[in-house]
Amino acid sequence: MSKITAEELVESITNKMKTERGKDLKDASDKDLYYVITSIVNDELKPHWLETEKNYKKRNVRQVYYLSMEFLVGRLAESNLLNFGLLNTTNEALERLGFDPEKVYAEEHDAGLGNGGLGRLAACFLDSLASLRYPGHGCGIRYRYGLFEQRIIHGNQIELPDYWLKEEYPWETRKADEAIKIHFGGQVHMFKKNDGSLEFKYENTDQVMAVPYDIPIVGFENQVVNSLRLWSAELATSDEDVAHTTQYYHHLDHNHSIEQISGFLYPDDSSHEGKELRLKQQYFLVSASIQNIIKKYKETNRKSLNHLPDKVVIQINDTHPSLAIPELMRILMDEEHYGWEDAWKITTKVIAYTNHTTLSEALEKWPTAMIQSLLPRLHMIIDEINERFCKEIWLEYPELRNKIHELAIIADNQVHMARLAIVGSFSVNGVARIHTEILKKKEMKDFYHLFPNKFNNKTNGITHRRWLLQVNPKLSDVITDVIGPQWISRPNQLISLLRYSKDRPFLEKIDKVKHENKQALAKFILDRTGIKVDDKSIFDVQIKRLHEYKRQLLNIFHVIYLYNELKDNPNQDITPRTFIFGAKAAPSYHLAKEVIKLINKVASIVNHDPDIKDKLKVVFLENYNVSLAEKIIPAADISEQISTASKEASGTGNMKMMMNGAITLGTLDGANIEIRDLVGDNNIFIFGLTADEVLEYYHNGGYVARDIYNTDDRVRRILDQLNEGWFGTHDIEFKDIFYHILYHNDPYFVLKDFDPYIVSHELVEQSYRDKFTWLNMSVANIAHSGKFSSDRTIQEYASSIWNLNKV
C-alpha cells in the first residue's frame, strides 16, 4: 500500500539516523537501525490509527473488546512492516546499507506477556480482527516483567526476570490523560432512598490509577489500525489522602505495592495460582477496561446504557477476567442507577466467555473471604447472582435440585469462576470440536442442560500472516509461484496446492525450501548450543509449555528406547533423527522441572556417545518463546502433539507446524482430530488411547501401570535407568519420575501409550525413506491448513457470537 521505494527509504533512514539518533550511518549499530525503522513505521501508521478510531466513532459501530490477562505478542517490527506492505522494501534498504535485516529486527525484545497458547491466541486474534477490518481491540495488563527468561544450567531450569521494558519500547503510546481510577478494599454502606431503592456508597478504599499504554494493531494492507490497550498501575497522585501523607517512606511503600499490580505475569500455565495479587490484577484489568468501554460508549451514544448491548460485546479469554460480570453489574446499579433485573439483562447480553480447559487444577476458584475483603461490593453482587441462580434451579429445574452444590457459584466458601462466567454470559465456547463436546457431555453437562443455547464451538486458529508469510518467506514464494497470491487474503485457497501434489518439480522445490530451513536451524542450534546436527536427519519437534499432560516424558522415553537399541546394536541402519525440544516449566512445578533435567541429561549422553555415530541428536533450546518458535517451525518435519487424549483443549502449535509442512505425530486430542479429518489418515500419524478410553479409565479404573513395567522389557529398562542412575554412576537420578509413574499409577498413561507410540515412530521412519511420498504428505498438510487460519476463527466469532460487521 505504501509506495515508498528502497531509495527513499534509504534516504529517510539516513536522515532519521541524524535527527533522532544523532549519528551518521557509518557509526550506527543494529539497535540504531531498529529504532529508526520503528520510527518510520510509526510515522506511517499513526495517521491510519487516528483515522480508524475516528471512523469507528463517526459510524458508531458495534465493537468487540477482547479481555485477556495475557497477550503473547512476540516481536512487532517485522509483522507491522509486513502488514503495511513495507517488509520487502525495508529489507532491501537495510541490505543496501550493509545491514542484515534479521539482526536488526532481532534487536526487539519479545513482548512475552503470556504463558503459552492462550496468550498467543489473543495476539493472533488481534491480527485477524484488524486484517479482516473488524472493529475489535485487546485489553490487557502492561506487566513490567513478562514470562520469566529460562536458562538451562547443568540441565536445570533457572528463571531470570524478563525486564522487557529496560529499553524504550517503540510501539507503545502512553495516554496519561485517559487514566482511570480503580478502588480496592474499604467498606460499603447501604442507604435506603426516598423511593425505596437502595444506594451504595464506598468508603476508605485504596485507590489506584490505571494508565493506558496503546499498541497499534496493523491490519494486512488495508489501512486499518486497531488497538491493544495495556493498563499500567500507578499511584493516584491527585488523591488528597496521598497528597497529605507526611510519612515519606510510607508513601514509597504504598507506591511500590500499587505498582506491583502490574508488576509481573504469573508464570503459570493451566494450573491454579492462588495469590491475592493475582486477584488484584484481574480486577484491575476488568475495572479499568469496563469503565473505559462505558466512557467511550457515552462519547458516541446517549447517556443511557440501555443500548450498550447493541454497541459493545466483551469476550473474556478464559475465566481470568470473569469479574467483568459483577463489575458491569456494579457500574450499572451503583453508578447508573439501574435496578437488578435491568442491569442483569444488559450484562448478560454483553459478556461472552471462552473456556480453555477441562483440567480440574486449572479451574479458577477464589476464597470468598479474599473477595470480600478486597472487593466488598463485588462480593455482595456475586452473592446475589448466586442466590438468584440457585433459587431458579430450585424452582424451575427440580431434576437438578440434588446438584445445586456442584452448580452453585459459591460453594464451600469459594467462588467458582467458570460457573460465574457461564451464568453471567450469553455465549460459552470451547476451542476445538472435541473440547466443546467434552464440555457439553461431561465437564459442564448440567450447565448445558440449563443453557443449551449458550454453548458453541470455535476451533482455534493462528494468523497465517505471521506463521507462514513472515516466518517462512521461501515456502510462501514457492506457494505463490504455483497458485498465485490469492491465498494470502484467502488462506482457504491453499487447497489449490493439492493439484500439484504429484508434480515432481514442485515437490522438489518444497523439499529444497524445507532443507534450507533445516540448514538455517542447524546453524542456529550450533551457534546457541555447540551441538552439530545433521540437516538431512528427521527434525522431530516438540515445543510447548512443559506439562505432564503434554507428555514430553513419552517423547524422551522414546529417545531413550532408541538409544538403548543402538547401544545393543550399533550397526543398526536407522534414519538419523534430531529431537528438538523447547519448553518452560512453571517455577514451582517440580516434576516438570525434573523432565527438563531428564531431557538435558539424555541429550548430554546421546550427543556424545561414539557408538551412536551421530544417528541421534537431542537438542533442548532454552527460553522457548514466540521468536524461538518462529525459527524452529519452518524447519520441522515431525510435529509432536502427544497429549493424553481429552486433556489438550485445542493446541495451536499443531496448526503452526502443519502450515509449514510438518506432519503431525499425535493423539486424537484437541484440534489434532480436526487436522486428521481434513488431511486423512494417510497424511498424519495417529496413535494411542482415545479420549473416551481415557475418560473410561478415569471413571472405572482398570489401568495398572505396573503391569506394563512387569511385562514390557523396553519400559522396565528405561524406568530402571531412571531409578538406578545412568550407567551406574548414581550421580543423577530420576527417582521422582520413577515413583510418580509406578506409585501414582501413571496418571497420564505414558506407559499405556508407549508401545503404540514406538510403532508410530517406526512408521514415520519408513515413510521418510520415500521422499516423494513424504513430500506428498507434507503438501497435503499445507494445502489443508487454511482452515486453521485465525481469520476463519474470527469470522466465526464475528458472525455467530459477536454479530459484528466489517468496516
Ligand SMILES: *Cc1c(COP(=O)(O)O)cnc(C)c1O
Ligand atoms: C503457539 C505457541 C504456544 C502454544 O503451543 P501448544 O503446542 O499449542 O501448546 C506456546 N508458546 C508459544 C511461544 C507459541 O508460539
